[in-house]
Amino acid sequence: MGRKIPLRVSNKKAYVWDVDDIAALRAECHVCGVLMGTLPHLSQQNVFLGVPLVLMPEEVVLLVRKGFAVLIDDPQAHKAPLSQAASRWNTERKEAIKLQIAAAEVKESSEKAAKHALSEDALRKRREREERRAAAARQKALMEGDFAAADTPFQDLSPVPPDARPSTPTLTAAAAYTLSIPVSSAVLEWYNEDGCTYSTLEDAREAGIWDYPVDAHERAKCGVFQDLWQKGFYMGGGIRFGGDFLVYPGDPLRYHSHFVATVIDAPISTLRPMEIVAHGRLGTATKKAHLLCGWDNVKEEVSYFSIEWAGFG
Template sequence: MADPPSRKIQLRVSNQKAYVWDVEDLAALRADHHICGVLTGTLPHLSQQNVFLGVPLLLLPEEAVLLVSKQLAVFVDDSTAHRTPAHEELVQWNAERTAHVAAQIAGAEAKDAEQRGAANRALSEDAVRKRRAREEKRAAAARAKAIAEGADPDSVVLVVPTPQERPDTPSASANANTVYTVTVPADSAAELPWYAPEAATYATLEDAKAAGVWTYPSTSFERAKCEVFRDLWEKGHFMGGGIKFGGDFLVYPGDPLRYHSHFVATVHESPVAKIRPMEIVAHGRLGTATKKAHLLCGWDEAKQEVSYYSIEWAGFG
């Protein structure tokens, strides 16, 4: 097992649930530690749907326990780490964001004006000549019309207007109709002056439980689930919630974005736990219907090891 990273992932705990807010941590969890979690946040511009979701990432309790026990992450009591900001701090924070947006708009306007000026200066002599030829043709047609209507030819003067180039700076109407894209700075929690996680960080499960921040696992069944999850994780599998398929976990051979799960895992507190025949039939039929094998996982507390039995439906006769 590789040495734990110097920078540990912060798991923000709220109501006994572990969340990850940093996008870089999300990428590291999936790419380096094959931990997926579930995105639960709405997107700013797509808030009226629940198909495409964003941060925070909600972790399974087994995932959180594994990360902390492997020294890959720490628990942060989110409610304690945040303090109520003073009014002056909020005013300053908002002023800095407004100034940042105003600077972006000013820079975009300057760039737009420069591009307009460059376009005007790039107006070729050929374009000017063609425009002047059109004006001469119109003036000649107007003179011929005046003479045809009986005007004195000597009194009709051919006037050709000089082609005018566009101004180098955008007009007021152009500015009014111009749309600029600006980026509103999204400060990370570490950059906020009213967020101080140092006093609310717990590096071990024991410390977090003693502080009342984290209580999982608290029963023999929960401990069995954590041990089965750890064993499958150490074998290189990706795991997800298996409630939709009648089990505790879905077991993937690789990233769920690329692979379908091969197993639905059900955890039992003991390798000699009693299972009703109807459960075996149900697991086998459901697994076959969803093109998976059902995995019965038993945790032996005395031997500190996990045993596995797979169920697949087979025809008879």
């Protein structure tokens, strides 16, 4: 990747606000995150969500360590705007909206004119067909000696164009247009990332905006996440299935998860038999294999054991 993706940190959580950055994370970095923003026209539902994208802490650690992203102290980057700058920004925003509305109106009027021209051409062709049909009928009547039918004048049965019909007062709804308004805060005059950008976890930790991982379990989760990522898997949160991660063989939009991964802090950690039974039963009930991931902090290696419920006898 040529440009490092800005991860805007607030309250120890990392967010991505740019749609292009969200697409790059998914397509190039195999990092999905979770959308948590409300859509403007669908504010009463929580199935289809929009920006921002919130990342798991393991995803943030991976992206920063691999050099794909930088951390930005978002509250510090937003300075209090001057009244003149805010007024100028609001004026420019209104002018941009007016220009978009004017362009939409011009496009709509041109489409109506083209449609009207097509309808006029269709009416003319239909009138010509009826005239030819009437002339043929008169010629046939003359040949058969039916002079009364031959003297019948031509009647135009073409429909009246909408513009020629008498107008009646109707209530018309206001025209609705789709406008594009920039959502990135990086274009604001009072937004400045200088002195608020950190390219390493150590610098962000010293600045007090990021402290993950802080203990052995969090370091183990980061190590397991990175190892699975390097093997080509996609990861998501696995708390709903009794584990730390859901492991997908490809993009979660195309594949179901194959494993539920549980991170074990060290190879000598204690694991109770009932935990093994519970993981096996839960994995089978959800059509997944449960993956026990033992992290060796000294060797920085992961040992994997999968559990599947099997019948006996």
